[in-house]
Amino acid sequence: MREVQFYEIKSKKSEEFINGVRQVTLSSVELPQINCFLWFGEIGEMKHFQIIFDEKLLEWHLERGFSVSVTNRRSGIQEKIGVSKGSRTIHAVEDNNILKEGLEIIKNSVFPEDYIKILKQTLAVQ
Numbered sequence: 606m607r608e609v610q611f612y613e614i615k616s617k618k619s620e621e622f623i624n625g626v627r628q629v630t631l632s633s634v635e636l637p638q639i640n641c642f643l644w645f646g647e648i649g650e651m652k653h654f655q656i657i658f659d660e661k662l663l664e665w666h667l668e669r670g671f672s673v674s675v676t677n678r679r680s681g682i683q684e685k686i687g688v689s690k691g692s693r694t695i696h697a698v699e700d701n702n703i704l705k706e707g708l709e710i711i712k713n714s715v716f717p718e719d720y721i722k723i724l725k726q727t728l729a730v731q
Contacts, residue, residue, distance in 0.1 A: 610634045610715040611641060626652055631716065639710065643720065651727045656707055662695055663707030665728055673703040 611631040613619070619629050631641040636658075644653040654665040662674040674695045708728075716724055 607635075608713050608715060609636055609639060609710060611717065613717050613719070622647055629720070631720070641716075643724075649723075651723050654724070654728065656710065658707065658710055661703045661707070663703060663711075671704060673698060673700055673707070675700075675703070 611633055614630040614632055616630070619627060621627060625647055626644045629643040629645065631643070633639040639656070639658045641657075642653075642655040643651060646652050650667075652667045656663050657676075660676045662676065664672050664674070666672070674697045677694045677696065711724070711728060715721075
């Protein structure tokens, strides 16, 4: 797995707290199809984390731990009424390979200095 370097997308939204949480968006320099989203509480604790890669989603929630999903854009997802090809919907799955792949990406990533320590500690990725 090659190293993935992320940068923060600075915006007004990333500075505002809504319902006690602020969202930070990180994008990959080399692989624009990989994106991270982080949600922090008012005292700087991470509440929620998402990484989207290859139409797969690894999430971490403070209360629930890890979960994995795929999007409707991923091959093999059944087309049905209400699922539009133009929009991305998320479908929960049980697939340890997505968890392993996502954790491997995180492990081999370079995050902005402001977030690297809390990400590696919170997600227990060394």
